[in-house]
Amino acid sequence: MRYKWLNVEWPLSIAQLAARMKSMEFNSTQQHGFVIDKIRDDTLEARYVERISYTDTIIDPFGNETSFDRMEYRHSAFRLTKAPPTLEFINSPRSLQAVLSRFSEISDFTVSIEELQVDVLVWAEELLKTVKGAGVLDSMQISRLELGNKVFAKILVSGEKDIKDACAQLIGDRKHTLEKIRVRLQSPLKGTIVLSNGGAATLSIEEVSEHVASLLRGSLNVALTKGKPILATTASH
Amino acid sequence: MNEYLDHLSANDNDIYDLLISGKQRITVSVLRELLRDRGIFCSAKDEREDICDYISMIPHGFHDIEAIVEKREPPGRRDKTTNIQFDSEIALDDIKEAVESYMKTIGPNEEVKHRIGRDGGYVIKVEYDEFNHNRAKLLQRERNEAKIDFLVENGKTVVRLPATDKAKRVVEAIKECVEQRRKAPLAQEKVELAELSTPELRSKFFTSLISKLPGFKLRNVMNLKVSSLRRSEETDESLGIDLDTAESEARMEMFAVVHSMALSGQNLVQSKEYKELSQRGFYITHISWKSEQIENPPNIVQFEAGFEDKHNCLGFRYGVQGEFKYHKGSHRKGISPVDDKERAKYFSLIEQTALKLKNELLAETEG
Numbered sequence: 176m177r178y179k180w181l182n183v184e185w186p187l188s189i190a191q192l193a194a195r196m197k198s199m200e201f202n203s204t205q206q207h208g209f210v211i212d213k214i215r216d217d218t219l220e221a222r223y224v225e226r227i228s229y230t231d232t233i234i235d236p237f238g239n240e241t242s243f244d245r246m247e248y249r250h251s252a253f254r255l256t257k258a259p260p261t262l263e264f265i266n267s268p269r270s271l272q273a274v275l276s277r278f279s280e281i282s283d284f285t286v287s288i289e290e291l292q293v294d295v296l297v298w299a300e301e302l303l304k305t306v307k308g309a310g311v312l313d314s315m316q317i318s319r320l321e322l323g324n325k326v327f328a329k330i331l332v333s334g335e336k337d338i339k340d341a342c343a344q345l346i347g348d349r350k351h352t353l354e355k356i357r358v359r360l361q362s363p364l365k366g367t368i369v370l371s372n373g374g375a376a377t378l379s380i381e382e383v384s385e386h387v388a389s390l391l392r393g394s395l396n397v398a399l400t401k402g403k404p405i406l407a408t409t410a411s412h
Numbered sequence: 413m414n415e416y417l418d419h420l421s422a423n424d425n426d427i428y429d430l431l432i433s434g435k436q437r438i439t440v441s442v443l444r445e446l447l448r449d450r451g452i453f454c455s456a457k458d459e460r461e462d463i464c465d466y467i468s469m470i471p472h473g474f475h476d477i478e479a480i481v482e483k484r485e486p487p488g489r490r491d492k493t494t495n496i497q498f499d500s501e502i503a504l505d506d507i508k509e510a511v512e513s514y515m516k517t518i519g520p521n522e523e524v525k526h527r528i529g530r531d532g533g534y535v536i537k538v539e540y541d542e543f544n545h546n547r548a549k550l551l552q553r554e555r556n557e558a559k560i561d562f563l564v565e566n567g568k569t570v571v572r573l574p575a576t577d578k579a580k581r582v583v584e585a586i587k588e589c590v591e592q593r594r595k596a597p598l599a600q601e602k603v604e605l606a607e608l609s610t611p612e613l614r615s616k617f618f619t620s621l622i623s624k625l626p627g628f629k630l631r632n633v634m635n636l637k638v639s640s641l642r643r644s645e646e647t648d649e650s651l652g653i654d655l656d657t658a659e660s661e662a663r664m665e666m667f668a669v670v671h672s673m674a675l676s677g678q679n680l681v682q683s684k685e686y687k688e689l690s691q692r693g694f695y696i697t698h699i700s701w702k703s704e705q706i707e708n709p710p711n712i713v714q715f716e717a718g719f720e721d722k723h724n725c726l727g728f729r730y731g732v733q734g735e736f737k738y739h740k741g742s743h744r745k746g747i748s749p750v751d752d753k754e755r756a757k758y759f760s761l762i763e764q765t766a767l768k769l770k771n772e773l774l775a776e777t778e779g
Contacts, residue, residue, distance in 0.1 A: 184687075206706045207629060225629075228708040229738050244708070247741070272679060273704070276623075276630040279681050284619040288682040 176378040178388065179267050180260035180395060183278070186285045189219050189255065195281040196221060209277075217257040223274040225249040249273070259396055260291065260374065263388075291374030293398050295356045296339075298370050301394035301401075302358060309364070311337040314357035321350045333357075422477055422550055428468035429548040430477075432461065434484045442483060443467065481550055491574040492716070492729040495763050496583065498569040499599040502590055507534045507562055510589035514582065534562040538582055558582065563760075572759060575720065575729035603766045605725035605773070611641055611695035613773050614725060618696040619681065620769050621717060625761055628703035631712060633680040637698035638689050639672040639722045672697070672722060697722040700733070712736040712743050713750070713758065717766070728766060732758045 185192065193214050201208030201224045213220040227247040234240055251274040254263040264271065278286050303310050314333040322328055332338055332345070355371045364387060366380030376391050422430075431438050443463045447454055450470070454463055511526045518524065523539040538558045545552055558579040561572040573579040591597055608614050622630050673689070680686055698718025705711050713735045720727030732755050734747035750758070 184684075227710050229710055230708060231740065272631045273629065275679060275682055276632070279619075280623045280630065284615075284623075284681050285687070286682060287684045287687040288679070289684060 176380075176383045177266050178376045178378070178391060179264040179271075180291055180374040180392075181262040181264070182260065182289050182291055183255075183262040184287045185255075185261070185282065187282055189214070189217065189257065192255065192281065193219055193221075199277070199281065207273075207277075219255040221253060221255075223251045223253070223277060225273060259399070260392060262288070263392070291395075291399065293370075293372050293374050293395065294401075295353050295370045295372050295398075297401050298394055298398035299356045299358050301397045302368070302370070302390060305390050305394055306360060306364060309362070310358050310360040312339050312356055313359040313367075314338070314355075314369075315342055315353065316355040317342070317346070317351050318354050319350070319352045320346065422472070424468040426549045427472060427477065427480070428464055430480060430484060430550045431464040431467060433548050433551075435460075437484055438480075446480070477550065484551065490731070491576050492718075492731045493572060493759060494575040494580075494727065494729040495573070495603075495759075496571045497601045497763075497767065498571070498587075499567075499601065500569065501564050501567055502562070502569045502598070504528060504534050504562075504564070506590050506593055507586065509593060510586045511536055513589050514585050517585070529561065529563075533564060536560040536562075536582070536586075538578070540578055542578070561756075570760070570763065572756075572763075575727065601767065603728035603763075603770050605719070605770065608725070608773055608777060609641075611690070611693050613777065614695040615690060617766075617769055617773055618699050618717070621762070621765055622699065622701045622703070622715075624769070625703060625715075625765055627706055627761070628713070629706055630701065631704050632678060632702045633699060634676060634678065634702070635698070635700040635716070636675045636680045636686065636696060637672065637718065637722070638675070638686075638694040639697045640670065640692070640694045642669070642671075642693065697725070702736075710738045712738075714747060715758070715762065717762065730759070730762050730766075 187195070193211060196209040196211055196219075199208045201210050205226075207223070207225040209221050209223055211219070211221045225248065227249060229245055229247075230242050231245050232240055232242045249268050251267050251271065252265045253267075253274070254265070255261065256263070275288055278288065299312055303312075313335070314331070315338060317330045317332070318327075320328045320330055330345075332342055334341065353372060355369055358368045358370065360366055360368065360380070364380055366378065368380070368391070369377040371377075374395065378387065380387060431443065440460050440463065443460065444454060446467060447463070452470075454466070508526065511524065515524050521541045524536065525539075526534065526536045529535045536559070538560065540556055540558070542554045542556055543552055544554055556576070556578070558574050558576060560574075560579060560583060561570075563570045563572065571583055573583055587598060587600075605614050605617055608617070622633065673694070675683075675685065677683065698716070700714065700716035702712050702714050705713065714733040715730065716733060717728070717730040719725045720729060732750050735750050735754075736743045736745075736747060738744075
């Protein structure tokens, strides 16, 4: 289960957006469009579906060509909210360009969408707070750790116990970018969550529920407001 | 005699300039090949400059030089395309007559070929020389080709031509000739936005163009050029005050003013920067974007469109830069050229959409 959050500034209300998405509804005659799942005053859950048809050609060892007409569906499920983080993608396809372009179109090119910049350490710690400490940070991916004299290291740290202190010792006061952190949760939420600094989370938990998603959203919001001064130093190089 | 010879033939210095300036195309291996053709071998350790120097000193015939110039020139660069639409069908005979009378007026360095097109239109190919005195002496004469298509359909004649001065002059001459034969002026329609006075409407033309291109869905906007209208207001104001122009000019120079900007990146129309610029009264004057074809095959085509005169939005020109082919579930990374038939199809899509949008937007301002 993957989640990806983005910061969107909508010039329209949820109801207006839903109305415009309905005008681009996906059905059997349409090649692409929106499917709306749920509308509330402050949230909108929907999917953007694309039907891709293409011809696959296979050449056998004797040079004969066989072609197959194939069809694929690309789904981008998302959730819009009034409160930040304003846009959430669930198990998004690799490229979000198609759906983001549709957002531009339904808002007459007045929407602005940008990737989040999160301090993952703050995010992970907030997340641990909300689960009352039932978990540890067991892996960290650090890039551009300055070793001095324009030499940089990319490091993957992992451990069986909490690695935070060991990492702090290793980094010291060197410049670095913290890319990803893995949080290992103990029961009741058994599994791991990988948080990345672009505002994405990959969950490997037995039971993914709305509860976990809301925990992630809550801690992300705290990290976004709290983490700003730290971000300034990481962004400076 | 010697004075004239210098103008008529290339000397060693010209040949050296020709070789040394084309670093990208005249590589060391090309230079070695030139020598090998003459049965001369040079050391692999020789520097490019030394080989150029050596080659320029050996005797060259006319064809030798021509071969080097040919190697030096980049293969047919593509100009952007523009179009003019006439409101009536022009008979092919009329076009033919007009071209033939135009051919009587051309100089010896110009060559015109014309024929009836495969799908009923008329095709004119004009080859001509252009002089560019900034280049090395042997490269100053550039041979260019302009392909002008006349497409007659649905009571209209669409002329598609390269966005160059020469092509425009040729079309203008042909148009005059046709008018003389018909003894009536031809009403022409161009995509121009000078009458749209607000930046919002001018930007809307482009945003609608990229989102409403039939059969395509927008994927990405990679390049944007934006301009502001403010400059014209300033010049209009200063027109009234003739007394202290010098002073007001000096004052104008003192302020930092941004008239236009070029942005490049990914998904630009969603960026905060674009949003801010459009709120501050900047409008789009050029855009390059990728769209995915909805029908099979779902190739991604890269387009560009813009105005020659950014300020008044005159001279609409456009191009198809290439396509990313769909292959086994994903798009290829490399861009490949679009074949002529597809290109013509895409051009007519852009032309029709642009003209329709222009008329809609004009109706919006009037209504």
